[in-house]
Amino acid sequence: MQIKLSDHFTFNKLLRFTIPSVIMVIFTSLYTIVDGIFVSNVAGSTAFAALNLIWPVIAIMGSFGFMIGTGGSALVAKLLGQDKKKEANACFSLLIYTLIAIALVCSIIGAIWIEEFALLLGASPEMLPDCVAYGRTLACMMIGYFLQAAFQSFLVTAERPQIGLMLTILAGLTNMILDYVLIYVFDMGIFGAALATGLSWIVGGIVPFLYFLSPNSTPLRLGAPRWDIRQIGQSCFNGSSEMVTNLSMSVVSILYNYELMKLIGADGVVAYGILQYISFVFAGAFLGYSMGIAPVISYQYGAQNHQELHGLLKKSLILISGTSLVLVVIAELSAPVLASVFVSGSKELMEMTTAAIRIYSVAFLLCGFNIFGSSFFTALNNGFISAAISLLRTFVFQILAILILPLLFGLNGIWSAVIMAEGFSFVIVMIFLVQNKKKYGY
Secondary structure, eight states, X not given: OOOOTTSOOOHHHHHHHHHHHHHHHHHHHHHHHHXXXXXXXXXXXXXXXXXXXHHHHHHHHHHXXXXXXXXXXXXXXXXXXXXXXXXXXXXXXXXXXXXXXXXXXHHHHHHHHHHHHHHHTTOOTTTHHHHHHHHHHHHTTHHHHHHHHHHHHHHHHTTOHHHHHHHHHHHHHHHHHHHIIIIIISOOHHHHHHHHHHHHHHHHHHHHHHHHHSOOSSSOOOOOOOOOHHHHHHHHHHTHHHHHHHHHHHHHHHHHHHHHHHHTOHHHHHHHHHHHHHHHHHHHHHHHHHHHHHHHHHHHHHTTOHHHHHHHHHHHHHHHHHHHHHHHHHHHHTHHHHHHHHOOSOHHHHHHHHHHHHHHGGGHHHHHHHHHHHHHHHHTTOHHHHHHHHHIXXXXXXXXXXXXXXXXXXXXXXXXXXXXXXXXXXXXHHHHHHHTHHHHTO
16 A cells, blocks of 8 residues: 555554665665775775775765755655645756756866866875776766755655665666676776766666656656746755755765875775765665655645654654664674675784774764754754754764864774764754754644
8 A cells, every 4th residue: 555645654654664765775875885895806995095085076066966855855745745736846847957957067067177176185196097087987977866866855755765766776786787897897997886886877867857757646747847946945955954964974084084094094095985885874774764754744744733743753763763773783793794895905904994893883873863853854844953963963073073083092083083973963953852842843
């Protein structure tokens, strides 16, 4: 039976509706990791370090897709909850076409100036050719990245999270197969990795675009947009937290890489890259859940169903608590195995990465609450609070921790920075939830 946004959500129904989004985000993370595995084990550690160094530039550009996807889906779901289907479809169409225009601009910028970006980030002469090959190839395919990011949210709003999951699996398989063929069989190195990723973006972005362009049974369909700068602004404001998160994480990654290059060299960048891959998967559970439940919250907020809002918040906090404990235990016990997937032939790098995973994974106790807290306020169309949480969590607290903790604890201080950031962020999230309970009626 099809689950609708207007339904009453029990624990069972909530899990059935959000699990496709959870799997979708985790699978997306996994096929990103496959890139890293092939590059590190076939192309070598220099290519792997180059990939991790230039990726923040691509992520900064792609943040527009996440911003309009999450912010726009919150606005569209709210309009559907208010029974304004025609206006919701016009808004949906406007946002997608706006996104395509922004993607084309970013592609041009990235293709022309990727070498300058790499030099600015501190690429060594050995790393520069790989940085340019990887970054320029992905920049040319940015439209797929933007659309894939946006449609992950809009497919949930359209009550079709299963389609989003199937598309993610299809895109992931495309990436994995092409990684093997292009990197291992044809020995195309980091260019092959970029081409595989870019083509998987095209699959994940263009297929749902064609789906919504054709007649379908969902509440949403692409058609003639109605120009409304306020809707674009509202969507950007709603989704500003997601953009802030992506921008901040990219800037923070640059700072991590800079500090590690200064402290221990390229091995530090490799270890941090491995930590990021593991974090993508583990935090992906919380990101996927937040993405899956957000349109439900927006719909019920638009319908002013305060009892259902209260139930959704309470159930979410319970689910996140249990999941957090399980993930920390898994990460602590499997640290050597996780490190060995990426590291071979260097006992010193293996030991450093294992220790880093065990320290870093403590942050998973709290990050789920912080990710959900930001998404919750995005769903309530409060972009200010959502962006404040994201800015403090992923930028302010992390930068302070990265600059201060290494002075006190050396290398372990860098791995511990995320724990301090998540701890302070958790306090902020709880304060905002308590302060705004009466205003939103949850």
